[in-house]
Amino acid sequence: MRLMTAKQSLFGLVLGIASSLGLAQEVTLKVHHFWPPGAMPPTRILQPWCDKIAADSANKLKCQIFPAMQLGGSPPQLIDQAKDGVVDIVFTLPGYTAGRFPIMEVFELPFMTNSAEAAARAAWDYYGKYASKEFTGLKPLMFSTHDEGYLHSREKQIKSMADLKGMKLRAPTRQTNKLLASLGATPVSMPLPGVADAVSKGTIDGFALPWEVIPSVKLHEMVKYHTETDPSRPALYSAVFILAMNQAKYDSLSPELKAVIDRNSGAQLSQHAGRIWDESQAVGRKPAMDRGNVFYTVPAAEVDQWIKASHPLYDDWVADMDKRGLPGKQMLQDAQALLAKYKK
Incomplete structure (x- = not known):
């Protein structure tokens, strides 16, 4: 019995040492x-x-x-x-x-x-x-x-806020839903795996997506029009x-x-x-170009109108943080300051 106990103790010691060494x-x-x-x-x-x-x-x-x-x-x-x-x-x-x-x-x-x-x-x-x-x-x-997130549509080119009116567009997140609504579209919240089926069935007229992911789900084959924003302005959404x-x-x-x-x-x-x-942006964009899809860049002046129309979302977010007992305005300023710091 003593021998067995000694062996057990020795075994435990070896295991402990091995474990402590990560072995x-x-x-x-x-x-x-x-x-x-x-x-x-x-x-x-x-x-x-x-x-x-x-x-x-x-x-x-x-x-x-x-x-x-x-x-x-x-x-x-x-x-x-x-x-x-x-x-x-x-x-x-x-x-x-x-x-x-x-x-x-x-x-x-x-x-x-x-x-x-x-x-x-x-x-x-x-x-x-x-x-x-x-x-x-x-x-x-x-x-x-x-x-950068852009808009992609099946039957109509989006060039202005007027074009967005009544269009059913997929959005990935709550803030992107609010953005599309502020611009006059009808947002449809949907994770990526559901987008292809929704476009093919006409459940949605288009979607908000970055270029990177589009080829992997062949969405460039399901739409004809792509709307990008002037590169001098921040991206539509992230x-x-x-x-x-x-x-x-x-x-x-x-x-x-x-x-x-x-x-x-x-x-x-x-x-x-x-x-x-x-x-990844250029690589993701190329299949749509090769297919002959139609591209449009929203000019800076029009983008500025979109920025103005969606600005209340900032106020709403700050107010939500304030309600939670957090310093909403300071938090927004800190996020913007960090973005500016790392963009340099």
């Missing part, structure tokens, strides 16, 4: 997202990140990626799948759950920026200052926005993306594996993702 722990992280497998974000942002944490951990950390909602549920449920531990990591938009993350929505207000890299860096800093309580149960690994990990899963990792996650996440990963989104 015993091998972890496969279950990662879920809504894009088709070949889309830009999973191939150029997510997969390289997974490869990097595997290399840095001597393959103790690995990803098992499930694209296109393969594990079930709908895109708005992804954030809770991570929070509840159904999966370990999700790549999604907080804005798919309307009104749940209102602080980070500041970067989804219209005409804030036309640089995804600047927005990604600003969003990471802003999260640390104001929004950490919005993500209880989650460990954000990255925030980013996409490249949407915020998050790579988020279940907090309890992160906490369960050894110190060495936590350090691998930390070294490869945060401000640096956010900036990297934003830069990739900016670079």
Whole structure:
């Protein structure tokens, strides 16, 4: 009996030493997202990140990626799948759950920026200052926005606010819905996977999307007209993306594996993702050009009218923050200051 006890004690000691050195722990992280497998974000942002944490951990950390909602549920449920531990990591938009993350929505207000890299860096800093309580149960690994958002329509070219009147246009987030309504359109809230079917059936007349994602779901083949905005003005809209990990899963990792996650996440990963989104614009635009689709750039003077018409959304957001006991005006100014800082 004493010999058995001694062996058990020795075994426990060896296990403890191995664990403390990070030798015993091998972890496969279950990662879920809504894009088709070949889309830009999973191939150029997510997969390289997974490869990097595997290399840095001597393959103790690995990803098992499930694209296109393969594990079930709908895109708005992804954030809770991570929070509840159904999966370990999700790549999604907080804005798919309307009104749940209102602080980070500041970067989804219209005409804030036309640089995804600047927005990604600003969003990471802003999260640390104001929004950490919005993500209880989650460990954000990255925030980013996409490249400039534009309008794409099936049967009518959009050149002015008058053209938008009565058009049913898909929007990704609450603030983009409000933007389209302020310009006279009829917004239809819809995650990306539903857009192709809605366009083909005529449920919507068009959609708000950045160029990056359009080829992966072949939407350039379902519309004829594309409306861009004068590059001297900020982009029509942006949407915020998050790579988020279940907090309890992160906490369960050894110190060495936590350090691998930390070294490869945060401000640096956010900036990297934003830069990739900016670079993806021309590539995403090319298939629509090759198909012979019709392009129109809204001139600066007309864009200024759109900016003026949608400005009350800023006041509404500030008022909402104030009602929550937060310094709304200062928060908006800080977001704008961070965007200006990182655009230089």
